[in-house]
Amino acid sequence: MVFSSVVFLYFFLPAVLLVYFLFPRKLRNLTLLLFSLLFYGWSEPKWIIIMLFSSMLDYTCSNIIEKNRERRGVMRAALAVSVVCNLGILCFFKYTDFILDSLPFLAAVPRLNLRLPVGISFYTFQTMSCTIDVYRRQAKAQKNPVDFAAYVTLFPQLIAGPIVRYQEIADQLTGRRETLDRFASGAGRFCAGLCKKVLLANSFGAIWEQVQNRTDAPALSAWLGILCYTMQIYFDFSGYSDMAIGLGRLFGFELPMNFNYPYISQSVTEFWRRWHITLGTWFREYVYIPLGGNRCGRMKQLRNLLIVWFLTGLWHGASWNFVLWGLFYGLLLTGEKFCWGRALAKAPRALRHLYVMLAVVIGWCLFSFTELPALGSFCKALVGANGFSEVWACYQLRSCAFVLAAGVLCCTPLPKKLWEKCVQKAEWLMPVLCTAALAVCTACLINASYNPFLYFRF
Amino acid sequence: MKRSTAIITAVCFCSMLGGGLAGFLLKPARDFSPQENRYLTQRPALTVSALFSGEWSRRCEDYLQDQFPARDALVVMQAALRRGTGRRDNNGVYFGDALVSTFWQYDSQCLANNLRSVERFAEKAEIPVYFIPVPDACELQRSKAPGSYPDCDQTALVREMAAAVPSAKTVDLMQRLLAADAAGTKLYYATDHHMTTAGAYQVYAGTAETMGLETAPEPDYEKTTVTTDFRGTLYHKSGAWWTSPDSIERWNLPGVSANLTILPAGTQHESIYNDEALTGTDPYSYFAYGNQPVEVIRTNAEGGKLLLVKDSYAHAVLPFLCAHFSEIHMVDLRYTRESMLRYLRANDIGCAAVLYHISNFAEDTNLALLAAG
Numbered sequence: 115m116v117f118s119s120v121v122f123l124y125f126f127l128p129a130v131l132l133v134y135f136l137f138p139r140k141l142r143n144l145t146l147l148l149f150s151l152l153f154y155g156w157s158e159p160k161w162i163i164i165m166l167f168s169s170m171l172d173y174t175c176s177n178i179i180e181k182n183r184e185r186r187g188v189m190r191a192a193l194a195v196s197v198v199c200n201l202g203i204l205c206f207f208k209y210t211d212f213i214l215d216s217l218p219f220l221a222a223v224p225r226l227n228l229r230l231p232v233g234i235s236f237y238t239f240q241t242m243s244c245t246i247d248v249y250r251r252q253a254k255a256q257k258n259p260v261d262f263a264a265y266v267t268l269f270p271q272l273i274a275g276p277i278v279r280y281q282e283i284a285d286q287l288t289g290r291r292e293t294l295d296r297f298a299s300g301a302g303r304f305c306a307g308l309c310k311k312v313l314l315a316n317s318f319g320a321i322w323e324q325v326q327n328r329t330d331a332p333a334l335s336a337w338l339g340i341l342c343y344t345m346q347i348y349f350d351f352s353g354y355s356d357m358a359i360g361l362g363r364l365f366g367f368e369l370p371m372n373f374n375y376p377y378i379s380q381s382v383t384e385f386w387r388r389w390h391i392t393l394g395t396w397f398r399e400y401v402y403i404p405l406g407g408n409r410c411g412r413m414k415q416l417r418n419l420l421i422v423w424f425l426t427g428l429w430h431g432a433s434w435n436f437v438l439w440g441l442f443y444g445l446l447l448t449g450e451k452f453c454w455g456r457a458l459a460k461a462p463r464a465l466r467h468l469y470v471m472l473a474v475v476i477g478w479c480l481f482s483f484t485e486l487p488a489l490g491s492f493c494k495a496l497v498g499a500n501g502f503s504e505v506w507a508c509y510q511l512r513s514c515a516f517v518l519a520a521g522v523l524c525c526t527p528l529p530k531k532l533w534e535k536c537v538q539k540a541e542w543l544m545p546v547l548c549t550a551a552l553a554v555c556t557a558c559l560i561n562a563s564y565n566p567f568l569y570f571r572f
Numbered sequence: 573m574k575r576s577t578a579i580i581t582a583v584c585f586c587s588m589l590g591g592g593l594a595g596f597l598l599k600p601a602r603d604f605s606p607q608e609n610r611y612l613t614q615r616p617a618l619t620v621s622a623l624f625s626g627e628w629s630r631r632c633e634d635y636l637q638d639q640f641p642a643r644d645a646l647v648v649m650q651a652a653l654r655r656g657t658g659r660r661d662n663n664g665v666y667f668g669d670a671l672v673s674t675f676w677q678y679d680s681q682c683l684a685n686n687l688r689s690v691e692r693f694a695e696k697a698e699i700p701v702y703f704i705p706v707p708d709a710c711e712l713q714r715s716k717a718p719g720s721y722p723d724c725d726q727t728a729l730v731r732e733m734a735a736a737v738p739s740a741k742t743v744d745l746m747q748r749l750l751a752a753d754a755a756g757t758k759l760y761y762a763t764d765h766h767m768t769t770a771g772a773y774q775v776y777a778g779t780a781e782t783m784g785l786e787t788a789p790e791p792d793y794e795k796t797t798v799t800t801d802f803r804g805t806l807y808h809k810s811g812a813w814w815t816s817p818d819s820i821e822r823w824n825l826p827g828v829s830a831n832l833t834i835l836p837a838g839t840q841h842e843s844i845y846n847d848e849a850l851t852g853t854d855p856y857s858y859f860a861y862g863n864q865p866v867e868v869i870r871t872n873a874e875g876g877k878l879l880l881v882k883d884s885y886a887h888a889v890l891p892f893l894c895a896h897f898s899e900i901h902m903v904d905l906r907y908t909r910e911s912m913l914r915y916l917r918a919n920d921i922g923c924a925a926v927l928y929h930i931s932n933f934a935e936d937t938n939l940a941l942l943a944a945g
Contacts, residue, residue, distance in 0.1 A: 120636045121632065123589060123592065124636070125636070128590050128592075157626060158626070159624050160624060294578045294579065297578070298573060298579075301585035305585075504722070509660070509721055509722050513658065513660040517658075541573065545581040545583075548584055554653060556592070558650050560640055560647060561651075
């Protein structure tokens with residue numbers, strides 16, 4: 115099930131809210147668990163078993179570690195079992211065919227052709243984080259299997275993040291408080307995220323879709339297309355995160371921020387501090403720092419950066435273009451650290467911004483084409499190999515002028531600041547806009563010809 | 573946030589969600605949406621296999637969308653929102669005084685195949701063959717839709733098409749239609765992609781000129797408006813339900829009468845017009861009973877037999893042709909598997925015409941039957 119659907123908004127959500135708040139506090143995590151399973155099973159009835167297996171595995175491992183603090187061997191073994199099993203599940207479903215395809219001498223081996231279970235990259239990382247946190251004494255093992263499973267399956271963040279590390283949420287699992295204020299602000303955040311996804315991301319996606327597979331696009335169309343994709347992926351992803359955070363608040367949770375206006379960044383380093391923050395944090399906490407981070411000399415730091423960005427790329431999809439995309443950012447970040455970082459800091463603001471956006475757009479080109487020849491022909495189109503303009507692009511620019519302007523504006527913190535000022539003076543705007551946003555988004559969903567789910571590769 | 577604001581926000585949020593749910597549960601399911609002119613999805617049957625394949629939940633989502641309370645209002649709201657934010661199209665339909673569906677990308681391989689079929693048919697038929705590509709509205713409706721939308725140059729395309737079928741006589745309607753449009757004739761419906769009766773008259777006049785037939789001038793026809801409430805496919809698709817409905821006209825030439833037989837069913841009708849269609853879901857099928865495999869029209873006119881291989885654009889042209897042929901065989905290749913060359917000989921037909929609107933001609937994959945056999 116996805117948030118931007120009629121079934122979620124008007125069936126699932128009212129039902130879960132009703133049951134959740136009618137039942138006594140003791141049963142609330144159980145309610146969340148059962149509804150989360152329903153949420154997941156709605157679109158993935160078969161693979162629900164893997165998610166439950168992963169939950170039970172890490173519940174067991176983290177508790178074994180907690181009980182055997184004195185016995186290093188047992189602790190290590192439990193940690194190893196958790197990491198190996200979770201990565202094993204992830205690799206089996208996500209990377210088997212990719213590995214087979216990449217090794218020429220395995221060409222004869224039959225492929226699995228499995229459809230990736232939704233959200234697997236998110237929940238395996240979360241369950242693993244629990245065992246690791248407990249092993250490092252950063253959190254206490256959860257004694258109650260229901261509470262633990264509720265954390266893993268928690269539907270607001272199940273299929274598209276944010277990736278919540280166990281130590282961030284351990285206390286909230288049992289000690290959170292649902293307040294009216296939090297509920298109202300959660301509703302507002304949810305509506306804002308829904309608008310980002312339905313009104314902005316879907317509009318941009320529909321334009322990109324028309325350019326993506328063309329081989330004869332002139333430069334203007336290609337640029338319009340990739341800019342639309344740039345905005346689609348941001349609004350889609352950050353919209354989902356906003357909805358997740360908003361939904362979390364309805365039930366008293368405070369989930370971590372995932373996007374902080376990445377497109378206003380002044381360097382690629384800053385971009386990655388603002389883009390998919392929880393994933394970056396995860397890799398920093400559980401890969402980069404354990405490998406030694408930047409404390410073991412420059413060569414090792416370079417190696418660590420390479421590993422982290424290789425993995426970051428690969429996490430986004432089982433295809434070489436994602437690896438390339440990760441390494442491209444790894445290269446830019448390394449460059450900023452050791453080469454042009456200082457020069458960049460002195461450059462004019464506009465130039466820095468241009469540099470970041472160019473890097474980001476090139477990044478999204480790498481990200482969106484899984485086939486190298488298609489990427490090549492699209493890059494040629496960008497530099498004008500098929501001419502420069504055409505009626506289609508001019509038409510879209512005129513027709514979508516408002517949406518494009520709104521999109522660009524919403525990539526900056528301006529609308530939010532404006533909103534905060536307005537709402538301070540006229541608080542009644544809050545309920546009015548929430549209602550209007552729900553109505554408008556519902557209208558767009560009801561008559562939806564285009565409402566894609568982008569995370570089927572993650 | 574003040575406590576009162578928080579309360580009102582929470583109440584608004586919950587009552588929107590709960591209201592949708594309650595509305596859905598209380599409202600009886602609809603079978604058919606007149607505004608969208610389609611059957612709505614009904615509650616899917618729950619089976620174990622459908623449940624585990626995810627098919628059931630997919631169908632449920634369609635069902636919930638289709639049966640959502642106030643669906644019609646929401647659809648028009650979405651269209652209005654698009655229009656209001658400067659968008660000029662919705663679901664592939666361009667907004668304007670007249671709704672227009674555009675035609676700008678096509679499969680050139682498919683078009684080439686179809687042209688080859690027409691050429692082979694004309695070569696082998698041993699009778700005069702006329703090729704009548706009817707331009708799509710977008711070429712002529714530009715003035716009625718704001719700004720230029722992307723479309724291909726049909727004037728040039730018709731010339732290319734004519735060059736590809738040298739054995740047939742191509743009826744180039746473009747100049748005639750442009751002149752009629754400039755003179756203020758409404759050639760296409762505002763809510764439908766088809767041509768109006770006045771537009772069909774222009775197609776007929778162009779065809780008759782190429783065929784060397786003498787046409788009756790416009791004022792000779794008795795014109796009656798048969799409905800003023802025609803909402804066509806573009807209306808239903810676009811959600812632009814603020815567009816006024818069209819009128820359908822019937823032009824009668826005194827003294828001409830015709831009856832119609834639908835094959836292979838063999839159903840006979842005294843008239844080529846179907847009055848019942850005017851109040852039904854597809855008023856355009858007032859003309860010639862809509863899409864049928866084969867229709868044989870027998871008239872009281874002198875003249876030979878005509879084979880008309882066509883799409884629905886021919887239906888409005890048919891009444892005019894009745895004045896010139898004693899028998900017209902209209903064939904829709906989508907619904908029949910007969911070889912047209914064999915059909916010509918079996919029915920002793922002396923003249924053939926292929927009439928399609930251009931975008932359909934470029935995309936239809938059934939034309940191979942023309943030259944088969």
